[in-house]
Each structure stands twice: as C-alpha cells, then as structure tokens.
Amino acid sequence: MRPKKPQLSLLWGADIGEHVIALAWSTGAPRLAAAAVGGPITLFELDGRVAGRLAGHDFGTAALAWRPGTPVLASAGQDGKIRLWDCAADGGRELLALAGGAAWVERLAWRPDGALLASAAGRKLRVWTPDGALVREFAAHASTIADIAWVTPAFIPAELRPAQPVLVAAAYGGITLWSPEQAEPLARFEWKGSSLVLAPSPDGRYIATGDQDASVHFWIVVDGHDLQMWGYPTKVRELSWDPTARYLATGGSSSVTVWDCGGAGPEGTRPKVLDWHTDTVSAVAFQQRSAGYQPALRDGTAQALLASGGLDARLALWRAEKSRKAPLAMAEMAAPVSQLVWSPDDTCLAAGDAAGSVQLYGVRD
Amino acid sequence: MANPTDSRVPVTVLTGFLGSGKTTLLNRILTEQHGKRIAVIENEFGEVGVDQELVIGAEEEIFEMNNGCICCTVRGDLIRILGNLMKRKDRFDYILIETTGLADPGPVAQTFFMDDEIQSQLYLDAVVTVVDAHHVWQHLDDTPEVQEQIAFADVILLNKIDLVTPPDLDRLEARIRHMNSVARILRTECGDTPIANLLDVGGFRLDRALQVDARFLELEYPFEWAGVYHLEAGPHELVLQPGPDDPTMDVVLAPVSVASAAGIEEGLRTAEMAFAGRALAQVYDGTALEPRLALFRLPLTHAGRARRNGGSPEMAFPIAISQTGAYALFTEHHPSEFDLALEGPESCVYPVAEREFKPPHEHNDEVTSVGITTPGDLVVKRLNAWLSDLLRTKGPDIFRMKGVLSIQGEAERFVFQGVHMLFDGRPDRPWDDEPRRNSLVFIGRNLDRAALNAGFRDCLAAPAKVQP
Numbered sequence: 001m002r003p004k005k006p007q008l009s010l011l012w013g014a015d016i017g018e019h020v021i022a023l024a025w026s027t028g029a030p031r032l033a034a035a036a037v038g039g040p041i042t043l044f045e046l047d048g049r050v051a052g053r054l055a056g057h058d059f060g061t062a063a064l065a066w067r068p069g070t071p072v073l074a075s076a077g078q079d080g081k082i083r084l085w086d087c088a089a090d091g092g093r094e095l096l097a098l099a100g101g102a103a104w105v106e107r108l109a110w111r112p113d114g115a116l117l118a119s120a121a122g123r124k125l126r127v128w129t130p131d132g133a134l135v136r137e138f139a140a141h142a143s144t145i146a147d148i149a150w151v152t153p154a155f156i157p158a159e160l161r162p163a164q165p166v167l168v169a170a171a172y173g174g175i176t177l178w179s180p181e182q183a184e185p186l187a188r189f190e191w192k193g194s195s196l197v198l199a200p201s202p203d204g205r206y207i208a209t210g211d212q213d214a215s216v217h218f219w220i221v222v223d224g225h226d227l228q229m230w231g232y233p234t235k236v237r238e239l240s241w242d243p244t245a246r247y248l249a250t251g252g253s254s255s256v257t258v259w260d261c262g263g264a265g266p267e268g269t270r271p272k273v274l275d276w277h278t279d280t281v282s283a284v285a286f287q288q289r290s291a292g293y294q295p296a297l298r299d300g301t302a303q304a305l306l307a308s309g310g311l312d313a314r315l316a317l318w319r320a321e322k323s324r325k326a327p328l329a330m331a332e333m334a335a336p337v338s339q340l341v342w343s344p345d346d347t348c349l350a351a352g353d354a355a356g357s358v359q360l361y362g363v364r365d
Numbered sequence: 366m367a368n369p370t371d372s373r374v375p376v377t378v379l380t381g382f383l384g385s386g387k388t389t390l391l392n393r394i395l396t397e398q399h400g401k402r403i404a405v406i407e408n409e410f411g412e413v414g415v416d417q418e419l420v421i422g423a424e425e426e427i428f429e430m431n432n433g434c435i436c437c438t439v440r441g442d443l444i445r446i447l448g449n450l451m452k453r454k455d456r457f458d459y460i461l462i463e464t465t466g467l468a469d470p471g472p473v474a475q476t477f478f479m480d481d482e483i484q485s486q487l488y489l490d491a492v493v494t495v496v497d498a499h500h501v502w503q504h505l506d507d508t509p510e511v512q513e514q515i516a517f518a519d520v521i522l523l524n525k526i527d528l529v530t531p532p533d534l535d536r537l538e539a540r541i542r543h544m545n546s547v548a549r550i551l552r553t554e555c556g557d558t559p560i561a562n563l564l565d566v567g568g569f570r571l572d573r574a575l576q577v578d579a580r581f582l583e584l585e586y587p588f589e590w591a592g593v594y595h596l597e598a599g600p601h602e603l604v605l606q607p608g609p610d611d612p613t614m615d616v617v618l619a620p621v622s623v624a625s626a627a628g629i630e631e632g633l634r635t636a637e638m639a640f641a642g643r644a645l646a647q648v649y650d651g652t653a654l655e656p657r658l659a660l661f662r663l664p665l666t667h668a669g670r671a672r673r674n675g676g677s678p679e680m681a682f683p684i685a686i687s688q689t690g691a692y693a694l695f696t697e698h699h700p701s702e703f704d705l706a707l708e709g710p711e712s713c714v715y716p717v718a719e720r721e722f723k724p725p726h727e728h729n730d731e732v733t734s735v736g737i738t739t740p741g742d743l744v745v746k747r748l749n750a751w752l753s754d755l756l757r758t759k760g761p762d763i764f765r766m767k768g769v770l771s772i773q774g775e776a777e778r779f780v781f782q783g784v785h786m787l788f789d790g791r792p793d794r795p796w797d798d799e800p801r802r803n804s805l806v807f808i809g810r811n812l813d814r815a816a817l818n819a820g821f822r823d824c825l826a827a828p829a830k831v832q833p
Contacts, residue, residue: 017454018452018453018454019452019453019454021452037449037452037453037454038453038454038455060449060453062449078449103421103422106445122424143426143441144424144426144441144442144445172426172428172441192429192430193428193430194428194430194441212428212430212439212441212444212480213430213437233481234481234482235480235481235482280481338452354452356454
C-alpha cells in the first residue's frame with residue numbers, strides 16, 4: 001500500500017516571549033511544557049489553551065523532563081536548582097527544589113520507569129528519587145557534562161549487566177556509563193574531543209554522540225569501540241534515532257544527514273542526505289512510535305517520519321530511506337527553529353523558535 | 366566605532382597576571398556611565414546581576430581536538446555560556462571576558478574563529494592586557510603566560526605607574542614594545558583610562574588590519590643609514606675609505622624639503638622604491654651624480670686616489686648640486702664601515718640629522734614582533750606557498766599577525782589577520798592613488814627575523830615588473 005503524502009497543518013500557535021530553550025510532552029494527559037531561555041515555563045493543553053505558567057528559574061531555564069506517566073514536571077536552570085512541579089494542580093505548583101551542585105544545571109533525565117531522576121550541573125552528576133532524596137553523586141567528571149541519558153545496553157559482560165537501564169554522560173574526553181547502584185563507573189569510552197550531545201539507539205547497541213569537532217561518533221556499547229563519522233561542516237548538536245534503531249538523523253550542516261545502521265552499516269557506508277534547508281539544521285526528530293499509530297508502508301514495516309527544522313526558520317517532513325532534494329511536507333516559522341518534539345501518539349509535531357513562538361502542527365498521512 | 370553593517374555583538378577579552386589590577390579595571394568599566402548593556406564572564410564566580418549588567422562565572426575548560434592541531438583548541442566553557450547568552454531577548458551591547466591570570470589567550474581568541482555558532486553572533490573586538498608596571502619585570506623572562514598575554518594584546522595597560530620611576534617605566538615600555546610592536550600601550554593608575562580606549566578597538570577587524578603605527582614596527586629596510594644635509598650649490602664629493610669586502614654600495618640622494626629628521630621621513634618612501642628597483646640602478650661611470658629619485662651604484666673596486674694626507678687610497682665620487690637645499694642620503698651599508706664623508710667645495714659637510722636602519726640587536730626576549738614593510742607586488746602563488754608552509758611549521762609560535770599586501774595584478778589591497786594557524790584575509794578597497802606597498806607584522810615566540818624577511822621578499826615579483 002502506497003502511503004499518501006503527509007501534511008503539516010498548523011493547529012495553533014502561541015508566544016512565550018523569548019527563545020524556546022526546551023519543549024516536552026507529558027506522557028500522561030498530553031500536555032506540552034515550553035521553557036523560555038529567560039526562565040518562565042508555560043504549560044499548554046493539546047488544544048493550545050494555557051493550562052498554567054510556572055516561574056521556572058532565575059537567570060534562565062535550561063531543561064525540562066516530565067516524569068513518565070505522571071503530571072510531574074522536572075525543570076533545571078541557571079539558579080543552580082532542579083525544581084519539581086505538580087502540574088495536575090491548578091496552574092501548577094512547585095513541589096521541591098534541589099541543588100544541582102553548580103551554578104548552571106543544564107541536563108535532566110528520568111529513568112524510563114520514572115523511579116529515578118538524573119541531573120547534570122557542571123562536572124557533577126546526581127541521581128534523585130522523585131521525592132527529592134539524593135541517591136548518589138558520582139565522582140566529578142573531568143569537565144562540564146554536556147549531556148546525559150539512560151540506556152539499556154543490548155549486551156554487556158554478564159557480570160556487569162545491571163537489571164535496570166544505566167546512565168550515560170558525555171563530556172570532554174569521552175563518555176562514561178554509570179549505575180546508580182555503585183560509585184565506580186561501569187565503563188569509560190575515551191576519546192580526545194568534546195561530545196556535545198548523546199543519543200542511545202533504541203535497541204541499546206549504540207550510543208551516538210554529536211561533537212564539537214564536526215563529527216558524529218557511534219560507540220558500540222558492547223565493547224566500547226567507536227566509529228567516527230567526519231565531513232560535517234560544523235559541530236553536530238542534533239541527533240535522533242528512528243524507533244527501529246536503523247536510522248540516525250543528524251544536523252551539523254544545512255542538510256539532514258541520515259546514517260543507516262542496518263546491515264553492515266554505518267561503517268563504510270554513505271549517509272543519505274536530505275538537502276533542502278538553506279541554513280544550518282537546528283533540530284531533527286523522528287516519530288517515536290510509542291503508541292499504536294503505525295501506518296504500514298509497501299513492505300509492511302512501519303516507517304517513522306522524520307521532522308527537521310533549521311536556522312532558516314523552515315520545518316520539513318521526510319522519510320529517511322532515500323536521499324532527497326525536497327521534503328514530503330514543509331512549513332515556515334517566524335524565526336530560526338530551536339526545538340522539535342513529537343506528541344506521544346506521533347500525530348502532532350510541536351515546534352519552538354528563537355523568537356519565542358510555539359506552534360503545534362497536525363501530521364496526517 | 367563598531368562596524369555598522371555588522372550586527373554581531375563585540376567581545377573584549379581582559380587578561381593580566383595576578384595582581385595586575387584587572388578586577389579594578391573591570392569594576393571601573395562596569396560602574397562608568399557608558400550607556401552600554403554589558404555582560405561579564407568572570408572566572409569562578411556566581412551569576413550576579415549588577416544593575417544593567419550580568420556577571421556570569423566560568424571555569425576555564427580547554428577543548429583540544431583529536432587531531433592535536435593547536436588552532437582547533439577552544440574554550441568549551443565560553444562556547445556554552447556565550448551560546449546561551451545570545452539566545453536571550455535582552456541582548457547585550459557588549460561582552461567582557463575576564464580570564465584568569467594564568468590563562469592562555471590563544472584558545473579564547475580561537476573560540477571566536479573556530480565555532481560557527483559563536484562566530485555568527487559575536488566577534489572578538491580586542492584583547493586588553495593589564496600589566497603591573499612594578500612587578501611585571503620578574504615575569505617577563507620566565508612566565509610564558511605573561512609573555513603570551515602581552516603578545517596577544519591589542520591594548521596594553523601599563524598599570525600602577527605611580528609605583529615606578531619614569532626611567533623604569535620608559536625601559537619597561539621599550540621592552541614591551543619590542544615584544545608586541547602593534548599594541549596600543551597606555552600608562553595608567555588603577556586602570557584609569559577612558560573607556561573608549563578599551564571597547565570597540567577593532568583589533569581583529571580586517572578593515573583596520575593596518576591601523577598600525579609604522580613608527581613602532583621594527584622594520585627591515587634595504588638600507589642601513591640615512592642622513593639629511595643642507596648642501597650649497599656647487600661640486601661635492603662622496604668620499605669612502607676602503608672597508609669590508611662589498612663589491613658595490615647602493616645609495617640614493619634625494620632632494621627633500623627640510624634639513625631635519627622630517628626630511629629623512631620624507632625621503633624614506635622614495636628611497637625604498639629606488640632600492641626595490643635594484644635592477645635599474647645607475648652604475649657610476651665617471652660622470653657626476655645628480656640628486657634625484659634613483660639608485661646609484663658605487664663600485665667599491667673604483668680605483669682609489671691617494672689621500673691628501675697620505676695613507677691608503679680613498680674613493681671619491683663627484684656629486685653635482687645645482688640648487689642649494691636639503692638632501693637626504695640613504696646608504697646600503699653603514700657609513701662608519703667606510704668612513705664615508707660628504708665633502709663640499711670648501712670643507713666636509715655633516716648631516717643635520719641621521720637615522721640608523723640597521724636592525725637592532727635582538728634582546729633575549731623569546732617573544733618578539735617582526736615587522737616587514739616593502740614596496741613591490743607579491744606573486745600570489747609564491748605568497749600562498751610561503752604562508753602555508755610558515756603557518757604549518759611555525760603556527761604554534763605565531764600568536765598574532767596582521768597586514769596589508771599588494772598582490773600582483775590585483776587592483777585592491779589585500780588585508781589579513783590571524784591567530785596561530787588561523788588566517789583570515791580578503792581584498793579590501795582599491796589602492797587608487799595610494800602607493801602600493803606591503804606592511805605586515807608577526808608577533809610570536811622564537812621568530813627568525815631574517816628568515817621571515819627573506820621568505821617574504823622571495824614572494825615579490827621581479828623589481829623590473831614593479832616599475833616597467
């Protein structure tokens with residue numbers, strides 16, 4: 001069955017006043033949280049009504065993360081704090097404020113089961129319970145932690161295999177895998193360079209990083225080997241895996257570059273190049289297929305749509321299997337695109353821009 | 366003034382060794398009524414808002430890259446903080462970065478050329494270095510950080526001058542000038558200088574690449590000496606005693622308007638042009654020399670004549686002065702080597718003013734400036750080959766470079782500036798009536814002055830093509 005060409009249709013737009021630094025969908029009742037770089041956080045209902053406004057963080061908010069399946073939103077910012085907000089309460093209410101350990105708390109990640117929250121502030125990586133008890137502070141990293149994520153490794157030596165996902169942190173000098181159960185790192189993958197973002201593949205085989213020196217690395221979790229992909233014109237801060245773990249979409253240029261990890265790839269393969277943006281790509285996001293929304297392609301497999309946004313203020317939808325010169329659907333915002341996130345059911349794409357505009361697009365095949 | 370076509374935000378980097386008065390200067394800038402909204406990035410300090418300003422603490426994080434290339438080394442902390450600052454709605458008019466006393470300014474500067482995100486929104490205006498005039502002596506020889514901070518600077522504040530005697534201060538300024546011949550040097554107490562001297566300096570701007578005061582360039586000239594004379598009309602003689610084994614001596618005798626040091630300055634360009642056209646030199650053939658804008662070649666094998674008072678034979682070259690006035694004489698070799706004298710009809714004539722162009726003896730400074738200025742057009746292929754080889758092999762030792770070049774066949778001036786191996790250059794405005802010439806300066810460690818000059822001159826087109 002040939003899929004119809006998807007459409008991007010604007011459902012609503014709002015203005016939060018300043019560069020949209022973070023967008024996050026709750027997985028419970030679908031709500032969108034949007035943080036302005038200066039601090040305030042706005043909660044939107046699916047229909048665009050404002051459900052609440054949170055003060056956020058003095059000097060600026062940096063990150064948002066909903067506790068999976070709950071109305072609890074965690075935020076981090078440049079007041080050195082991690083704040084937890086109960087957004088079921090009318091307008092939202094602050095539950096807790098935790099000290100991240102440095103002036104700027106920049107990254108947050110809930111373990112997928114929602115039982116633990118990790119925070120990164122400067123060189124400090126801390127793990128908390130949802131009620132604010134500090135579970136562990138790991139040994140300081142050698143430099144500021146650039147990104148963190150939880151990953152369930154596909155396979156690591158059995159004696160080291162944890163029952164739960166492990167925490168991975170990227171910093172200058174490589175990435176480190178940690179278990180909340182122990183003080184010593186599970187593994188350290190060293191590389192003389194600076195990783196800016198990381199994205200574990202959904203199958204746990206790879207941890208991809210985007211790097212300051214205009215490269216992308218694929219760390220093979222099982223043995224710590226890495227594949228280095230060079231040739232980007234600029235640093236890479238945009239990474240997104242498709243839910244089958246076959247494709248990794250990357251920015252780092254005015255094209256969307258897609259690596260195919262199927263078969264022998266990605267090593268030695270030529271990436272697919274989606275060439276349409278007129279300025280640097282600033283956001284990429286595959287649909288996550290976490291809900292039941294799965295239209296079939298000709299070959300019967302679900303093929304997630306890929307959304308891209310650029311400093312050219314344009315949005316595009318793609319399918320990643322072929323290099324293309326034109327997207328399947330496109331839209332234009334008023335300012336450079338800063339954030340792109342799919343709704344939990346993959347039917348809506350939320351976009352934020354550098355001037356403070358938040359827009360919700362309906363996506364139909 | 367800021368470049369009106371550039372909407373990027375200027376950044377000034379403030380360096381200086383511990384105790385130099387950097388923080389006092391910073392506080393002065395922040396409290397002065399300058400009407401600018403300034404963000405300050407300080408080392409290890411919390412984020413504090415001071416009225417209009419924002420102060421953010423940063424901890425130096427040096428990012429070296431896998432390829433080990435020194436020019437790829439950047440400051441990760443600055444990329445992160447500046448990237449965030451530029452997303453804010455209340456944009457800043459100006460950003461000041463205060464480094465630690467031991468910071469290497471190289472990675473700070475390179476951050477503004479190596480990171481596309483930073484480069485698209487910000488530009489490095491200048492490196493301002495504060496020097497403790499009283500205590501810096503003990504660090505000049507053996508503290509690489511102090512040497513680098515001076516070498517990288519566009520503006521140097523000799524601070525705490527109230528604690529130093531004027532002769533010591535002059536000595537210090539001369540020493541620092543030798544290390545960095547292009548920085549503006551200001552003498553201050555408590556960092557007290559008008560803010561206009563510190564902000565919007567344009568130290569890395571290509572269109573100001575050669576707002577370099579040529580007096581401070583320790584240039585290499587093709588002549589070693591010049592003297593200006595007042596000469597009466599009538600026959601004169603240039604008399605030389607046998608000297609070193611030079612086969613010839615090139616000289617220029619140019620009429621100038623005043624018999625003073627200014628006359629030498631006036632004749633400088635003429636003399637340089639004439640020396641550049643060596644192939645066209647007029648070899649002495651027994652006829653009297655006449656003052657004009659041309660190069661005369663005096664054969665030193667010229668049969669000498671007996672000295673009036675005995676001794677070894679001397680060489681005399683007749684000069685015909687038809688009009689009483691001021692004349693500047695430029696000589697290829699130092700006159701003392703040949704006991705050169707200018708004899709008038711009655712007696713010996715002495716120069717009213719003279720200047721030596723012989724390169725001064727090198728101090729033992731590791732960090733020096735090498736200035737090159739010369740007329741002539743550059744062959745672009747040779748220049749590219751020389752520069753790329755130079756930067757590849759000497760890049761880590763070259764802290765700053767800047768200049769204006771005259772490229773053969775190009776109507777526009779070519780302006781450039783660079784930090785280590787990073788080279789930024791482009792054609793600028795047309796030369797038009799301005800005489801085409803090359804002026805450039807390298808500031809670095811262990812620079813080989815002679816090799817740099819020789820390498821650069823090898824890039825020049827044959828002189829015959831300069832003045833066809």
